[in-house]
Amino acid sequence: MSKILVIGxxxxxxxxxxxxxxxxxxxAIGGEIHVVVFAADGSAAAAQAAAIDGVTKVIQIDRAExxxxxxxxxxxxxxxxxxxxxxxxxxxxxxxGKDLLPRVAAKLGVQQVSDIMAVHGATSFDRPIYxxxxxxxxxxxxxxxxxxxxRLASFQAAGDAAAAAPIEKQTLDVTxxxxxxxxxLEAQKSERPELQSANRVVSGGRALASSENFSIIYxxxxxxxxxxxxxxxxxxxxxxxxxxxxxxxxxxxxxxxxFAIGISGAIQHLAGIKDARTIVAINKDPEAPIFEVAxxxxxGDLFTLVPELESKV
Amino acid sequence: xxxxxxxxRVIDYNVRIQxxxxxxGVVTDGVKHSVNPFDEIAMEEAVRLKEKxxxxxxxxxxxxxxxxxxxxxxxxxxxxxxxxxxxxxxEIQSLTAAxxxxxxxxxxxxxxxxxxxxxxxxxxxQTGQMVAALLDLPQATFxxxxxxxxxxxxxxxxxxxxxxTLEIDLPAIITTDLRLNEPRYLKLPDIMKAKKKPIEVxxxxxxxxxxxxALKRVKVATPPKRSKGVMxxxxxxxxxxxxxxxxx
Ligand SMILES: Cc1cc2nc3c(=O)[nH]c(=O)nc-3n(C[C@H](O)[C@H](O)[C@H](O)COP(=O)(O)OP(=O)(O)OC[C@H]3O[C@@H](n4cnc5c(N)ncnc54)[C@H](O)[C@@H]3O)c2cc1C
Ligand SMILES: Nc1ncnc2c1ncn2[C@@H]1O[C@H](COP(=O)(O)O)[C@@H](O)[C@H]1O
Numbered sequence: 001m002s003k004i005l006v007i008g009x010x011x012x013x014x015x016x017x018x019x020x021x022x023x024x025x026x027x028a029i030g031g032e033i034h035v036v037v038f039a040a041d042g043s044a045a046a047a048q049a050a051a052i053d054g055v056t057k058v059i060q061i062d063r064a065e066x067x068x069x070x071x072x073x074x075x076x077x078x079x080x081x082x083x084x085x086x087x088x089x090x091x092x093x094x095x096x097g098k099d100l101l102p103r104v105a106a107k108l109g110v111q112q113v114s115d116i117m118a119v120h121g122a123t124s125f126d127r128p129i130y131x132x133x134x135x136x137x138x139x140x141x142x143x144x145x146x147x148x149x150x151r152l153a154s155f156q157a158a159g160d161a162a163a164a165a166p167i168e169k170q171t172l173d174v175t176x177x178x179x180x181x182x183x184x185l186e187a188q189k190s191e192r193p194e195l196q197s198a199n200r201v202v203s204g205g206r207a208l209a210s211s212e213n214f215s216i217i218y219x220x221x222x223x224x225x226x227x228x229x230x231x232x233x234x235x236x237x238x239x240x241x242x243x244x245x246x247x248x249x250x251x252x253x254x255x256x257x258x259f260a261i262g263i264s265g266a267i268q269h270l271a272g273i274k275d276a277r278t279i280v281a282i283n284k285d286p287e288a289p290i291f292e293v294a295x296x297x298x299x300g301d302l303f304t305l306v307p308e309l310e311s312k313v
Numbered sequence: 314x315x316x317x318x319x320x321x322r323v324i325d326y327n328v329r330i331q332x333x334x335x336x337x338g339v340v341t342d343g344v345k346h347s348v349n350p351f352d353e354i355a356m357e358e359a360v361r362l363k364e365k366x367x368x369x370x371x372x373x374x375x376x377x378x379x380x381x382x383x384x385x386x387x388x389x390x391x392x393x394x395x396x397x398x399x400x401x402x403x404e405i406q407s408l409t410a411a412x413x414x415x416x417x418x419x420x421x422x423x424x425x426x427x428x429x430x431x432x433x434x435x436x437x438x439q440t441g442q443m444v445a446a447l448l449d450l451p452q453a454t455f456x457x458x459x460x461x462x463x464x465x466x467x468x469x470x471x472x473x474x475x476x477x478t479l480e481i482d483l484p485a486i487i488t489t490d491l492r493l494n495e496p497r498y499l500k501l502p503d504i505m506k507a508k509k510k511p512i513e514v515x516x517x518x519x520x521x522x523x524x525x526x527a528l529k530r531v532k533v534a535t536p537p538k539r540s541k542g543v544m545x546x547x548x549x550x551x552x553x554x555x556x557x558x559x560x561x
Contacts, residue, residue, distance in 0.1 A: 011474070070479070071442065072451060095472040099454045102407070102439030103446035111408045111528045114437040124531070129435050133330040134339050135536050139529040179485075180451040183467065183478035196473070200560075224561065236492060242457065242471045249431065249491060251473070257560045268326070274536070278560055280551065295542035298551055308548045313561050 002031030002122050005082060007091040007100070008058070010037055010045035011069070017197045018092035018150075020052050020157035025150045026090055027054040027158060028119035034059055036081060038066040038074050050164040058167040068182040069096060075103040076174045082108060082145055087122070093149040093252075105147040113140055113148035122146070131248040131271035152196060153254035153275045188241050192218075195244065198227030200257040201276075203246055206233035207262025207284075207302060214239050216303070217261060220310045229253065231263045247272035262302045265290025282306065314461075314483075316359040316368045317423040318393065319414055320352040320375050322384040323434040336532040346380070348387050351429025353496040354489040358459060359427055360392035361494065367461045368425070370394050374417050376401060376410045382512065389507035390499045396512040397421075399520065407435070408525040409517070411443035416520035418448060423484065425466070430455050430488040441488035451481035454488040 004026045009016040019035065026033045035049040036059040046060040059081070065073050082089050082104065089104055091097035093115050105112035118126035123140045125148065140146045195201060202224065204217040214234075221228045229246040230239065246253060248268040254275035261282045263269060270293060273279060281294035282302050291297040298305060324330065325345040332339055348356075362368040373388035375381045376399040385396040399413045418426050431438035445452035453459075453468035457476070460467045461483075470477045471490045517524065545551045555561045 071454075072445075075446065095455060095470075098438050099442060099452075099472075102442035103452075105439070106408060106411060106443035106446035109408070109525060111406050111525060112437070112439050112443075113528060114435075114439055128536070129533070130324070130330040130339060131433065131436065132536060134332050135534045137531040137534070139531050141526045141528075177449070177451070179482040180453075181480045183480050185472075185474060185477045187475040232491065241475060242492065243473060243475050248433070248436070257555070267329075274539070278555075278558070279539075279542075280555070291544070292541055293539045296551055296554055297542065297544045298546075298548070299544070305548055309551065312548055312552045313555075 002029050002087045003085060004029060004031060004033045004088040004090060005078070005086040006033060006035045007078065007089070007097065008035040008037040008045060008049045009069070009092055009094060009096050010039055010042065013044035015045040015048040016092060016094065017157070017194070018094060018152040019049060021152050021155040022090050022092050022150045023052050023054050024155045024158040025116060025119055026088070029088065029122050031087070032056045036061060036078070038063070038069065038077060040064050040067040046167045047164070050167050051161055053159045053161040055161065055165045057165055060167055060169045061172060062169065065176050070180055070182060071100040071103055072180045073176050074100055075107065076176060077172050078104050079107045080172050080174050086145060087142070088146045088148070091149050093151050097149045101147060101149050108145050108147060110141065110145060110147050113138060113146065115151040116148050117151045117154035127151070131267050132274050133267065151252060153252045188243055192221060193225065193227040195227040195229055195246070195251055196253055198255055200224050200226035201229050201253060201255045202226045202259040202261065203229035203231065203263060204234055204239070204261050205231040205263030206237060208234060208239055211239045216306045220259070220306055223310050223313055227255070231269050260290050260294070261306060263290055264288050265293065314368050314424045315370045315372065315421060316362065317372050317374060317418055317421060317426045318352070318355050318359045318388065319426070319428045319440075320356065320373055320384050320388045321349045321429070321432045322346050322375065322377055322381045323349045323432055326350055326433055332533055332535045336534060338533050348384050349429050349432045351431060351489050351491070353391070354491065354493050355427035355429055356388055356391040356393065357494045357496040358489060362461060363392065372397060372421055372423065374399065374414060376405060376413045378402065385512055386507050387499070389510040390504045391497070392503075393510070395510055398512050398514045400514050400516060405524060406527050407437050407440050408443055409522065411440050411447060412522045412525065413517055413520055414440070415444045415447040416522055418444065420520070425461070425483060426486045428486065428488045430490050441486050445486040448486070451485040452487070453479050453481055453485065455490045456487050457490050457492045459487060459493065
């Protein structure tokens with residue numbers, strides 16, 4: 001029977017919203033599902049993990065060094081745990097998971113399965129390659145362990161458990177390196193829905209032409225209670241911060257409703273929105289490739305159409 | 314200080330990928346290939362450090378078949394002083410590539426290793442982290458700013474929440490994100506000069522590497538295509554359509 005270890009990514013006492021999706025991917029395999037939380041004090045996040053349906057146990061590992069979730073600090077602890085009989089180690093395909101899990105795979109001597117988008121069995125998975133323009137089915141060796149990140153846009157979140165799973169505090173006797181030091185995190189504080197979990201997302205591209213003009217996008221988003229995203233061109237041009245980039249090398253999202261405004265629809269951008277339920281595109285160029293994938297396309301100048309749209313929704 | 318930079322030969326990012334009808338892979342014959350874009354950024358960063366006098370020698374490395382020589386020539390044109398070609402015949406997977414790259418890093422006595430954050434063919438985003446783990450060295454992935462000073466690097470990383478800054482001791486492994494720099498255009502004289510620079514060819518066995526167990530590639534398929542939707546003429550029409558579907 002499978003015994004799956006899910007890395008319970010957390011920050012400031014809040015379990016990452018993607019963990020319930022990772023648990024759902026694990027449920028597709030079945031067996032025991034343990035979530036491990038590494039933190040200075042992981043009590044709050046552990047309790048949140050224990051409340052996810054399908055989780056059979058939560059392991060809480062409190063240690064001062066775990067505070068900032070550095071990959072080089074967390075990895076040796078996961079490796080030590082993984083060796084206690086786990087068949088799988090899963091992490092969310094977030095920047096945290098991507099930074100961390102390949103180290104675990106290397107230490108365990110296995111290839112990592114990156115970005116699982118479908119689970120066919122305990123060792124059989126689909127993953128996207130070439131910016132999602134091809135889907136690769138792989139069979140991973142079962143021994144010693146399957147190490148994988150989960151593409152969050154491909155899975156629903158597991159629901160709430162009827163009864164909370166037990167939480168077990170553990171201490172691991174592992175020496176941690178000191179060669180890597182956290183300096184600071186410049187996080188964008190925003191009241192808007194989080195890009196990766198928002199039901200609706202409004203994204204702007206190069207056409208916005210300045211950070212001031214981006215207020216048109218924010219304003220429509222606020223009216224729709226939507227998260228805000230951007231193309232790489234908009235980020236590179238400095239209109240918006242990097243964490244808003246959607247695409248192959250930014251965030252992969254799957255909202256119910258996506259607005260691509262003044263975005264041409266390069267394959268790298270499309271890679272990030274393939275799983276959006278409905279795509280709306282506004283672009284002044286009727287030939288823009290975004291219209292090839294949009295469910296609703298509107299040709300015209302965004303500077304008149306977007307304010308009009310805002311006034312009518 | 315010596316810098317190592319890995320360069321991978323991949324299908325050019327502008328090419329429309331075609332899956333082979335028999336599901337064995339994607340069409341590569343007659344398709345334009347180039348250096349993985351993130352590796353160009355890695356090269357550029359090393360060259361800038363050399364221009365600043367922080368790096369004394371740049372070594373480019375690739376793991377792959379005979380055609381990867383082209384990739385190394387491009388790296389040499391960028392400004393690498395010499396190159397190492399770890400020649401393999403079959404397709405190799407990340408962990409094996411990482412083992413080979415780690416071996417070259419050790420053999421060369423390098424202090425800093427720049428890799429791309431991901432290769433745009435397999436999109437795995439894992440090789441740099443694996444190299445760091447195999448060597449038990451610090452890593453700073455998804456770098457958008459790198460400052461080197463007195464045996465340390467201060468690296469700004471693009472993470473989901475924003476920008477994270479780490480201080481790491483050298484030697485270290487750094488993977489590059491898109492906004493780290495903008496790679497220069499190659500000039501003809503540099504391309505000519507690159508033809509004369511040395512490329513050392515080694516095998517996995519020379520490096521003492523045995524390929525790790527591979528993931529079995531069962532099949533490659535074309536993803537379900539999104540169907541083309543409808544064009545609306547006015548904002549009113551759009552609003553009506555979205556309301557009709559209960560989306561707003
Ligand atoms: C390795 C690699 C990775 C990449 N990763 C990503 C990624 O993750 N995400 C991403 O987005 N890109 C990524 N890119 C970049 C991608 O190739 C495109 O360059 C980028 O998406 C273009 O952004 P854009 O659509 O905003 O700009 P453009 O392509 O310049 O498009 C602007 C659009 O706005 C329209 N327009 C202009 N003015 C108006 C107006 N007044 N009203 C209405 N429409 C108007 C134009 O018709 C045009 O279609 C990557 C590229 C590479 C090489
Ligand atoms: N076969 C290879 N040869 C040279 N560099 C590689 C190879 N495979 C991966 N890399 C490096 O590792 C980075 C990340 O690749 P990946 O983990 O495959 O997404 C790439 O940008 C390259 O710098």
